[in-house]
Structures are given as C-alpha cells and as structure tokens.
Amino acid sequence: MNSDVCTCEKGFDFGKPVHELDKFAYFGNDLGAVYSKEKTVFTLWSPAALSVKVKLYATGSDNEAGAGVLAELPMEKTQDNVWRLEYAGDHKNEYYTYIITHKDKTVETVDIYAKAGGVNGNRGMIVDLPSTDPEGWDKDNYIFMPSPTDAIVWEVHVKDFSHCASSGISEKNRGKYLAFCEHSTLYGEGIVPTCVDYLKNLGITHVQINPFYDFGSIDESKNDDSFNWGYDPKNYNIPEGSYSTNPYDGNVRITECKQMIKALHDAGIGVIMDVVYNHTYQGGGSFFDLSVPGYYYRYNRDGSWSNGSGCSNDTASEHLMFRKFMVDSVLYWAKEYHIDGFRFDLMGLHDAHTMNLIRQTLDKEFGKDNIILYGEGWHMGTACARDTQLANQGAVRSMHGVGAFNDNIRDAIKGSVFGAYDKGFVQCGAGAERIKSGILGETCSWAGEASQCVNYASCHDNYALYDKLILSERGGAGYSERFDNLVSMIKLSAAVVLTSRGIPFFLAGEEIARTKFGDENSYCSSAKINEIDWENTGHYADLILYYQGLIRLRKRLDALRGSNEVSDKSNLRFIDNAMPCVTYVVDFEQDGINGHIFVALNPCDYDVRINLADTGLDKNTKWIAVANKHSAGTAPLMAISELALVENKSALVLIDEAAYKAIFKK
C-alpha cells in the first residue's frame, strides 16, 4: 500500500503510515483462526518473517491428560502480506501456536488474534464460538442509555465482588464469573440481599469491571486466594481463566464470562469493560513482540523501551496494525460478549485518531454513542511518533463521544490522591471552585459536553474514600470503626457526584464505607484486603439508603444529569452568597413542565441558612426538600420557603412545589 492514507474495505480512515512496516498493513477481517466444520483458516500478519508454521496440540499445556503435538503445518505468504493456511476438516477445540522464523531467530508464539486459549493462555484454541453461547444468549439485550449521562457506574473486580463468605455466594463460585449468576443471595440472618440482587436495589445502571481479558500475573492452574487487579494483559481477546471454574478447557471461560454478562443484563445492568491496550504484561517476549519484533511498541531514541505506562512498555496505537488491533478487539468484545461500554486504561497514551476510529466503528455497528466510551485522559510522557495527538483530557474536545475521568472533582471532594493527609471539600470546604467546575461536567474546562466527563470521588486506584477520610481526619486510626461524622462526609461526597452533570461513578462499596485498611495500591494485595465485606451492608444500611435515594432522584430529574439536550435547555447558575458552601439553581424544562432545582452543599462544621430570595426567583416560591443530611430520594421531606437551613456537612436539594407535584405525583 503506497497511498498517504490507509483505508479499510469499510471505508474507515486508518491514518498515515508511521512505521516502516505500515506500508505492508493488512485491513482484512480474517486475522486469527476462523473455524468452520469444513476447515479452519489461519491468517497471520508478520510481513518480515521468513517462514511460519502452525503447530497444533491436543491440549492447552503439556501437563494434561492426552497432551501431544497433532501437527506442524507450513503457512504460505499471500500477496496481501499475510501468512495463511487452510486446515481442512473439523478441528474444533484443538490448541495451536505459530512457529515464526524471523531473520535472526525462530520463536513460538500465541496468535494475538486468538479468541480462545488453554490454561494460562500459553496456546490459542480453535473455537466454534456459537457453541459457547449460554442458554438464552440469543435473547440477551444490551443496556443502552439515551445519553451516557444517564449511566450510573459502580466499579467492581470479579474476585472482590464475591470472594468474602459474607457474599452468600456458594463456595465453588466465590470469586468467579458465575457468582454474578446467583440470585437470592443473602447476608447474615437472611434479610439483606447481596451481590446482583443488592445492585438491583441500589439502582446503579452499569458495572465497570476491572480487567477480565486474559492477564498474566495469576497462575490459573492453582485455584487459590492469589489476587491481582489484572492490569497485565496477555491475550486481549480471551477471557481470564482464573475467574472460570475450569481454566483448562478453552470453551468454559468464554461461556461463563457470557453467563456473567447475561445475568447482569437480566438484572437491567450494563457492563463496561476495563481494557488495557496501552501496555502488555511483558514487552520483549510478549506475543506481539514475538509475532512482529519491534513493531507494536514505542521506543526511545536510544532504542530503549518507552515506559510512560510505568509497566515497562508502551504500545504504539499510531502504528496502523496496533490501531487496527484495538479497533478489532473492542468491536469483537462488543459483538461477541455484548459489552455495553469500555473504559480505557491510560487512554492518554493512545492517540485521538485511534479513539475516534473506535467510536466510528462502534457507532456504525450499534448506533450513535450507544456503546459508552471513556478513559483515563491523563497527560503522559511517551515516545510516540511525531505529530501524534495523544488522547488525553486536552484532546477530549476533538473526540466526540469519548469521555475522560475528572481528576479535578476527585481531588477537590476529599483532597489530592498524592497526599494521604490532604483534605478537600467534604473535610474542610477547600476546592469549592473545582467542585463547581465538576457540577458543570467540566464544560467550562476540558470537556466539550457533560457526557464526556466522568465524575467520581473514588475508584480502584488510590485510597478508598473511607480510608482517605480516616487518614485525613483521624490520622489513620480506626479503619474498622464507624464514625458518624465520616459517614456524613461520604453522604456529602455522594451528593456532589450524583447531582453533577456528567457520568457519575463510584468504587464498589463506597456506599458501605468500604475499607482497604489504608492500602493505597492494593493491585497485588491479598484477596482479604481487596474483597467487599458484605457484612458492612448491615452496619451502613443508612448510607446505602442515601445513595439509593440520590440515584432515584437523579434518574427522575433530567436536569441533574445534563445530557447535551438537557444542558441546551436548562440554565444553571451559582449563588455565591454562603461560601464555602456551593449553592446553585437550575431552571429546567422536563416533559413540558417548567421548574427549578435548588442545591446547596455545606462542607462546614456548622449549619448555614440561605435566603431563598437569592435564587432570583419569586420570593413566594414554595419548595419541597428531597435530600438533606439524613435522607435522599423522591419522597417529600419537608416544605420550605424563604429560608433554607442547610445542616453542617450536608447537602440540601429542593424542587419548587409546583414542579415537584407535576413530576412526582404523576
């Protein structure tokens, strides 16, 4: 290919060749092993290789009954610069690798396009994908929202979710995909639902699940307590085996992963997959580097590996065949596994062209913006090709339909993640201006639309919210105790996030004061540190009710969410008469009803009175409180006029009486 711009057969613009091998780029849709009963066709892109063979095995490792080599068959190089082999006959469930002879070495590698694999992902497997579908899969529905701002995201890890016995999950499924399929799970005396039943009650719309593609750091042959977040990708298009009940049979993890997704969909909950294309578990020695040495990664001028990721290597999304790999992989998960959204780890290491191409590809298949896309848009140093526009917050305005995490509101709410004892808005009222920017969904700053702004106080990285409060308020003493003043701060934090425009997001268990006992970076800490202890649902029932109530309220009031359509029609103005309280009014129209919402967020240790005439509305306006320090929801808490009392460390949300009656009494 000699043109300046590379275009695939569907007409997508893959951009300009950057690497010398890009001129041999291949845009076909058949990379990998394509199975049918009559034959399996293998297609590999490795344009500089001297020869390639497919090696077929009976099992996924040599330590299994019946292990043995079935065949070694040469591939032929085509005019399209790919290697191909048609393997006649029905070879379902055979395992395979590629033996590639490069000019200086011969290596054995897993196919980077493998869609199934054996234990620990050391061999690919020929898979008949329709045969992996669980019962009812053909009737499974995606969870698409009218606007990304309608999503409410709960971030969880497969093992955290059910590892603890208090989850009520059967012992064999604890920490596994199948835990998501158990119903009527209870904690304690049988009154508190857990797991998926609990999530239905909580009202969140999506779970974001920490990596569940095949990662490298856990030995799948040991069914034990070992734990890792999974940000160490080995095979991008294969589900992780340690979460399955049988990591040896390449079909089982696929079926069980689909069962997890279907169970969540059946509960009305969408699945956002955490994807980590920015680096691989290993750089040299990865299946990418064994397949095409030196191509898929970035290197410094001195030839050393670029390491913006901090994980020893950075992939090169601006190289056409890695760009294509990302597009193909995301589309594959969305189609084959019915994934409803993707969260891109260290998105700031990718480039904006690739993210836009992913957006366009998904839109063509699923409709505009239906699949939610956002990522970590941090500004990062990396040895990318010149003229590469990295996909960081500064590029968000050039990436329609791709959002980014809002570190401004994260740090403003409870202090910087870079200082354990640093305080923020909920502790001492600091950071009010950045809170206001978050309330607007950063549209006054880096986001073009509120739907591009993911607002949050806590995620898997850094301290759990409760731990941050214990550190900054109590010097790190008493992780297992309940402190009611800290619970008030969590409620205020939740009120900030759930009344702000954008996509609200929180770490699983934030709403039950989850602790990791001050462990700031628990990526390989014990399962005991990381697991959700469902016993807390009993200790923090009031906190759960508060989150539930705010979620219910947010779902009913379009103006709180700030979809693009809503933002155009509603007017939000701040009333700076009681700083450091953050106070604002929204004039809105919803379903033909004109109304007003008043929100006051009081971080002070004392109660604050706010004259409602300062809203600029008719002084006779009567208001209904729907959230205060103690309660939140859609039920009327009290009628208020003229003067609003905002209790210490709390939020107050009011709706004008006429609009309240019209919206909630219907």
Ligand code: CA
């Ligand atoms: Ca694995």
